[in-house]
Structures are given as structure tokens and as C-alpha cells.
Amino acid sequence: MSKDAYRGELTGLSAVEARAMVAKGEISAKEMAEAALERIEEMEPQIHALLTVTPEAALSQAAEIDRRRAAGEPLPPLAGVPLAIKDAICSAGIRSTAGSRILHNFIPPYDATVTARLRAAGALLVGKANCDEFAMGSSTENSGFYPTLNPRDTSRVPGGSSGGSAAAVCAHEAAIALGSDTGGSIRQPAAFCGVVGLKPTYGRVSRYGLIAYASSLDQIGPITRTVADTALVLNAIAGHDPLDSTCTSVPVPDFTAACRADVAGLRIGVPKEYFALGVDAQVAASVRAAVDRLCEMGAVADECSLPTTDYALAAYYIIAPAEASSNLARFDGVKYGFRTKELAGHIGLTEKTRDEGFGAEVKQRIMIGTYALSHGYYDAYYKRAQQVRTLIRRDFDAAFERFDVLAMPTAPTVAYRIGEKSDPLAMKLGDVCTIPINMAGLPGISIPCGLADGLPVGLQLVAKAYDEETLLRAAYTFELAGQPR
Amino acid sequence: MSLSREDVKKVALLARLELTDDEIDAQAANINNLLAHIESLQSLDVEGIEPTSHSMPVVNVLREDAARPSLSREETLANAPLARDGCFVVPRIVEGD
Numbered sequence: 172m173s174k175d176a177y178r179g180e181l182t183g184l185s186a187v188e189a190r191a192m193v194a195k196g197e198i199s200a201k202e203m204a205e206a207a208l209e210r211i212e213e214m215e216p217q218i219h220a221l222l223t224v225t226p227e228a229a230l231s232q233a234a235e236i237d238r239r240r241a242a243g244e245p246l247p248p249l250a251g252v253p254l255a256i257k258d259a260i261c262s263a264g265i266r267s268t269a270g271s272r273i274l275h276n277f278i279p280p281y282d283a284t285v286t287a288r289l290r291a292a293g294a295l296l297v298g299k300a301n302c303d304e305f306a307m308g309s310s311t312e313n314s315g316f317y318p319t320l321n322p323r324d325t326s327r328v329p330g331g332s333s334g335g336s337a338a339a340v341c342a343h344e345a346a347i348a349l350g351s352d353t354g355g356s357i358r359q360p361a362a363f364c365g366v367v368g369l370k371p372t373y374g375r376v377s378r379y380g381l382i383a384y385a386s387s388l389d390q391i392g393p394i395t396r397t398v399a400d401t402a403l404v405l406n407a408i409a410g411h412d413p414l415d416s417t418c419t420s421v422p423v424p425d426f427t428a429a430c431r432a433d434v435a436g437l438r439i440g441v442p443k444e445y446f447a448l449g450v451d452a453q454v455a456a457s458v459r460a461a462v463d464r465l466c467e468m469g470a471v472a473d474e475c476s477l478p479t480t481d482y483a484l485a486a487y488y489i490i491a492p493a494e495a496s497s498n499l500a501r502f503d504g505v506k507y508g509f510r511t512k513e514l515a516g517h518i519g520l521t522e523k524t525r526d527e528g529f530g531a532e533v534k535q536r537i538m539i540g541t542y543a544l545s546h547g548y549y550d551a552y553y554k555r556a557q558q559v560r561t562l563i564r565r566d567f568d569a570a571f572e573r574f575d576v577l578a579m580p581t582a583p584t585v586a587y588r589i590g591e592k593s594d595p596l597a598m599k600l601g602d603v604c605t606i607p608i609n610m611a612g613l614p615g616i617s618i619p620c621g622l623a624d625g626l627p628v629g630l631q632l633v634a635k636a637y638d639e640e641t642l643l644r645a646a647y648t649f650e651l652a653g654q655p656r
Numbered sequence: 657m658s659l660s661r662e663d664v665k666k667v668a669l670l671a672r673l674e675l676t677d678d679e680i681d682a683q684a685a686n687i688n689n690l691l692a693h694i695e696s697l698q699s700l701d702v703e704g705i706e707p708t709s710h711s712m713p714v715v716n717v718l719r720e721d722a723a724r725p726s727l728s729r730e731e732t733l734a735n736a737p738l739a740r741d742g743c744f745v746v747p748r749i750v751e752g753d
Contacts, residue, residue, distance in 0.1 A: 280731040374712050387710050416717040417710070485694045496671060503672070505744050510737035517749045522674035534673055535686050538664070541671040542687070555697055557707030562700070564708060596689050612711025636712065 181206035182343040186252040186400040189346055190293075193236065193251035200236035200251035200295065204229040207253035207297045211344045218320045220329075220338035221298035222258050223266050229253070229295040236293055249407060250293030255345040257336050258299040259306050260391065261380040262286050269382040270302040270332075272315040273528030274508045283380020284415065285349060285391050285408045292407040297345055301335030304530045305499065306356055306384045308332050309598050310587075313532045318589060323365060323626060327586040330360030336394045337364040347404050348394040353384050354487055355582070355605025357392050358617035362581035362629020365619045367646070368394045369401050372636045373612035374419040376405075377412035385494035386417075388487075388609045398618065398647040402426035405639065421637050429640035430647040435469035437645060440574030444480040448603045450583040453623035458580045461620035461630045465578075465649055475573065477566040482559050483607035488599065489543050489556035490610075495533075496540030502528065532595065560610050567611045571635045576645055580604050581617040581629030604631060614639045618646045658688045 181203060184192070192198045208226050215221060236250045256262060259269040261279035263286075268274040282290065290296070303313035311319040311334030321329040322342040329338040333350025337360035340348045350357040352370035361368025369392045376391045383389060393404035406427060411420040441462060446455045462472050504510035504524030511523035529537070543552040570577060582601055592598040608615040613633055620630035630649070634642045659667075664684045668675045675683060729742055738745040 277735055280727055280734065372712075373710075413719065417712075419712070479700075482697055482700055485697050488690055488694060489697075500672070504737060505746055507735035508737070517747050518672070519674070520747050521672045525672055526674045526676075526679075529673075531679075531682070534675070534679070535683060535690075537671050537673065538667050538683055539687055539690060542659070542663075542667045545667065545670060551698075552694070554707055555700075555702055557709055558702035558705040559697060559700060560711070561705050561708040562702070564711065595686055596693060599690075610711065 182210040182253070184346060185397045186249060186346045186395065186403055187397070189252050190248065190250055193240070194246050196240065200233035201230065203251045203253060204233040204295045204297070207295065207345060211297060214322070214342045214344055217325060218322050218338050218342055219317050220301060220319050220335045220342060220344060221255065222268060222270070222301050222316055222335070223299040225265055225296050225298055228265060229297045232290065232293070232295050247291065247293035248403060249289065249347070252294045252347055253297045253345040254289055254294035255298050255300045255336055255339040255348040256286060256296060257302050257333050257348070257350050259302055259351055259382045260286060260349055261382070262296065262299065265299065267299065267382070268315070269306070270304045270314040270316065271529065271533070272509060273502050273525070275315070277508050279380070281380065284377035284412045286380065288408050289349070294347065298339065300333070300339055300348060303332035303334070304533050305382065305495070306332040306351055306353055307495070307532050307536055309355070309359060309601050310592065311335060312589065313530060315530050320589070321364060321586050324586065327588055327626070328363065330363035330582070330586060332356040333394065334360045337361050337366055337368065340364070340366050340394050340396055346395070347400055349391055350394050351381055351389055351391050352609065353388045353491060354609050355602045357394060358605050358615055358629065358631060359582050359602065361394050361617045362627065363586035365627030366394055366396050367398055367401050367616065367618050368392065369405065369616045369639070369642070370608065370614060371405065371409065371639055372614045374417055374421070375614070375637065375639070376408050377415040377418040379412055379414040383498040385491040386498065387494060388491060398643060398650050399427065399430045401616070402430050402643050424640060426639060426643055429643040431644060432648045432651050434465055434645055434648045437465070437470040437576065438574045439465060439470050439472040440475040440570050440577045441472055442475050442477045442480070442570070442577055442579055444477055445579035445604055448583060449600065450580055451585070451623065454580050454584060454628050457621040457623055457628040458578065458630050461649065462578050464652060465645065468648060468652055472578070475570050477570060477607070479559065479562040479566050480607055483563055483610050484599065484603050486556040486559040486563070487606045487610060488539070489552045490560065492536040492540030493543050493553055494540070496537045496544065499533070499537055504528070535595065563607055564611045567613060575634070575641055577633040579631050581631040585623050585626035585628060608633050612636060614642055616642045616646050618650060620649070658691065659684055
């Protein structure tokens with residue numbers, strides 16, 4: 172076998188396989204890091220998935236793994252596994268921009284909790300992944316730097332906002348990646364790129380060091396090529412963190428143990444509203460075929476209704492911008508990041524810096540949020556949206572009295588063309604299947620379930636709060652059985 | 657509900673965004689477009705429904721009020737666009753001597 176072919180095989184390994192080969196000494200962590208870095212050099216000119224490539228971080232971590240192995244020390248669970256992290260997640264000493272020009276030169280003095288945990292788990296950080304500015308967008312076209320292209324078809328978007336993370340994993344630049352999901356930003360790009368993406372339960376994973384968009388909805392999670400790899404990453408990042416008061420101390424099981432082929436008696440609810448909302452007929456058919464496949468393997472499915480679904484998007488576009496307008500108030504040109512050249516008094520400095528530093532979509536959401544929270548409009552918009560959130564949550568609570576998981580499409584369409592959704596509202600409507608799950612704080616996973624027009628379709632499974640195990644078990648079983656014919 | 661140019665300017669001041677004339681028009685159109693969509697919420701009966709501020713019932717989490725190490729002054733100022741004598745530099749706020 173030629174050296175190039177061998178390296179190509181290394182980058183195609185799952186995290187489980189790569190870790191096992193490194194542990195057995197069949198390959199070194201250094202070889203894994205070099206193979207990933209070469210792959211990045213080859214693929215980046217075509218897809219632009221990364222904002223920063225981090226060879227020093229990858230190679231120094233690899234040297235440490237190889238030293239430990241040589242010394243006969245036990246290896247951590249992600250030893251030698253190439254990793255990309257969304258650029259909205261802080262990495263000490265490595266530029267972290269959240270995809271925004273206003274943070275173009277920001278070098279965090281600390282690691283996000285998830286970054287620190289994955290470093291401790293032995294993963295090799297190969298790069299920081301592109302995303303929509305401050306995670307606001309669904310196509311990665313709103314990056315302040317450049318758009319990422321879908322590795323499956325470079326005329327199309329990879330989805331967003333964690334589009335760089337999904338594209339990097341899809342293109343074998345990394346075996347695993349982290350994204351963040353506020354209204355679908357892990358699951359939708361995973362669906363568009365044909366990979367696996369999990370948004371854990373709100374509170375399952377620490378948000379410390381995640382550059383905040385909408386704090387009551389944001390959640391960090393894995394993007395990988397296999398369900399078992401998602402479980403492995405979740406094991407490493409889940410669990411209480413004293414630095415995030417919303418990160419709960421609910422016990423963390425071994426999620427890899429949930430990866431077993433067994434859906435006997437699993438009750439699947441199929442909410443009818445998710446097959447109406449402008450969902451492409453081929454996408455709907457593909458998802459229904461996936462549910463049938465699970466039923467052939469012993470699950471039982473029935474239709475159900477989540478009546479408040481149609482209002483979730485509207486409520487989201489009050490709550491998320493309201494929280495964003497508050498979170499993004501910190502960017503003032505004083506403490507970090509970009510500052511305008513025009514020093515026109517204190518308020519002028521802040522106003523100019525923000526006008527020049529933020530992109531159009533971010534400004535729009537700040538404006539909507541500020542308006543919704545302003546005097547006289549609070550009850551009509553913000554309070555009403557929070558009441559609707561209660562109704563959404565009740566819909567799901569009622570459904571989970573009858574079902575163990577819910578199954579629906581991750582997105583109404585497959586990946587669309589670059590520039591196709593130039594109307595901001597049209598793009599937002601594409602998040603209609605994922606937003607309600609964030610509003611209810613529930614765990615959701617997207618797994619590839621087939622093709623429509625030659626492009627990947629995502630099956631979304633949703634479970635009760637803190638029941639990622641059932642999600643992983645169902646997803647693993649489906650993955651093992653193969654896609655429906 | 658629909659926002660005029662003047663409304664947009666007022667909100668922009670609250671949000672500390674100095675928008676150009678073209679941006680004001682574009683923002684007004686985009687915001688009004690989204691508000692029209694959001695209008696659907698007004699048709700839903702929410703009488704007596706408790707608002708949910710957090711999807712999970714998280715209550716106050718307290719810890720001991722104990723001192724612990726934090727970032728050094730140098731680390732804190734390292735990302736500042738302008739710093740001098742261990743301080744952030746901003747334009748003059750108070751007029752006079």
C-alpha cells in the first residue's frame with residue numbers, strides 16, 4: 172500500500188477505531204495527527220471548513236500520547252483522535268472568533284470546559300471550525316470570514332450554524348467535532364452533510380467558555396460519523412461543572428453502553444405537524460421509511476400531535492434575539508476584539524465599533540431583541556413567547572406519556588444551493604423542525620437515513636430530558652441495520 | 657405592528673448600533689418582515705399560562721463565597737485594543753479638567 176493510501180485510511184477511521192489502534196501501538200498518535208493535517212491541506216481549498224488550523228496543538232498532544240504509551244501509562248478514551256472545535260467555543264491560546272469580525276483577533280486566556288475535557292481525554296485538536304457569526308444562521312454563509320461549502324456537493328451549503336464542524340467531519344479532516352445548537356445548529360448541518368449530530372439535554376453539558384448566543388437555549392454537543400463516536404464524545408464532555416450554574420449534577424451514565432442493537436418494544440411517536448411544515452415529499456418519505464425500518468426491527472410506531480409546533484418558530488424569534496441583544500452588549504471595543512478607528516466619544520466609540528464589527532444578520536437580531544424587550548412591548552412579545560414555550564413543553568410532556576422517542580425530519584429539505592435562501596426569513600423557516608426541541612430543552616439526534624436528489628436526509632429522534640441513552644440506542648440500531656432500501 | 661424609520665433609529669440607539677441610512681431602511685424591512693411572522697403568536701390563547709424562562713427547572717445554585725485564583729491583570733488586558741498603565745483606555749467621558 173502506498174503511503175498516501177495508508178494515510179487516507181487513517182483519516183477515515185472512526186474515533187473508536189483510531190483510539191484502539193493507537194492503544195495497541197499499530198499506529199502512533201503522531202501519525203494520526205500528521206494524516207489529519209495532510210488531509211486538511213488537501214481538502215480546505217475546496218470546502219473552507221476551518222478558520223484556524225492548529226498543527227502545534229495537535230502535534231504536541233500527539234507527542235504526549237505517544238510518550239505515555241511508550242511509558243506504559245494508561246491512555247485516555249479519545250487518545251489520538253483528531254478533533255475540530257466550533258470557533259464559538261474558547262480554546263486557550265488559540266484564536267476563537269465565533270465567526271465574527273468583531274472577535275477577529277481574540278485569543279482566549281482560558282479553555283471552555285468542553286475544550287479542557289477533550290484535551291484531557293487525549294483528542295488531537297487539529298482546527299477551529301467555521302460557523303455563522305455568533306451561531307446566527309443556518310448555512311454558514313453568515314460567517315464574517317468566508318462561507319463553508321458542503322463536501323458532498325460544493326455548490327451547496329453545509330448547513331449551519333455549526334457548518335464547519337459538520338463539513339470537517341464529513342470530509343475526514345477530523346474524526347470528531349464539537350458544535351453548539353440553539354435552534355438546530357448541530358443537527359441541521361449534520362443532516363445536510365450526512366453525518367451524526369447530537370444536541371444533548373439542556374444542562375447536560377457545560378456552556379462555560381461557549382461564546383453565548385441565547386443562554387437559555389444554547390447547548391454544546393458532538394458531530395461525528397458514527398453513533399458510537401457520538402457516545403464516546405458525550406461521555407467525555409457531559410457532567411456537572413461548577414463554572415456553569417445551569418449545568419446539572421444529574422448522574423452521567425456510560426453512553427457507550429447504550430450503543431446496542433435493541434429496539435424491541437420501543438414506542439416511537441410520529442408527530443404529524445413535522446410532516447406538514449413545507450417538508451419536501453422525498454424527505455418525508457425517507458424519514459417515514461426509516462421509521463418503518465425501526466418497526467421491522469421490533470419498534471412500534473404511532474402518529475401523534477404536538478399542536479403548538481406551528482408557533483415555536485415565532486416564539487423562538489423573540490426569545491433568542493432578546494437573549495442575544497443582552498449577551499452581545501459586551502462587545503464594546505474596550506475589553507477585547509475589534510475597535511473602530513474613529514474615537515468619537517464613549518458612546519460613539521461603542522456604536523461605531525459595533526456597526527463596523529457585526530454583520531447584518533447579527534445586527535438584525537440585536538435590533539429585534541432590543542425592541543422586544545423595550546418598554547411597552549415586553550408583555551406583548553417576550554412574556555407571550557415565554558408562555559408559548561410553556562405550551563410547547565406541555566405538548567412534549569404529553570407525548571412522552573405515550574412514547575419513548577419521537578421521530579421526524581431534521582430539516583424540511585436537503586442542503587440547498589449557496590445563495591439560494593437570500594431572504595433571511597426564508598432561511599429561518601428551515602429551522603422549523605429543530606427549534607421546538609431547543610424550546611423544550613430536550614435531547615435530539617440527527618442521523619443519516621437516506622438520500623433525496625442524491626443528497627443526505629437526516630432522521631431526527633427526540634427523547635425525554637436526560638434520556639440520551641434511548642436516543643443513542645435507537646440511533647445505533649438504525650445505523651447498524653443500514654438505511655432502508 | 658410595524659416599525660418606522662424613526663422607531664428603528666430609536667431602537668438602534670438603545671442597542672448601541674450606529675446604522676447608516678441604507679442600513680436603517682434594510683433593518684426596517686427585515687424587522688417588519690419578521691414581526692409579521694411573529695404576529696401569529698397573538699392568536700394563541702395564553703391566558704393563565706405561566707411563562708417559562710428556562711426549559712429546565714433550574715433553581716439558584718449557590719457555592720461557598722471563597723476566594724480563588726483568577727486571571728492576572730496582564731492576561732485580562734492582553735486582548736484589549738488599547739491599554740496603558742494596567743488599565744483599559746477609553747475616550748474621555750467626564751468633561752473638563
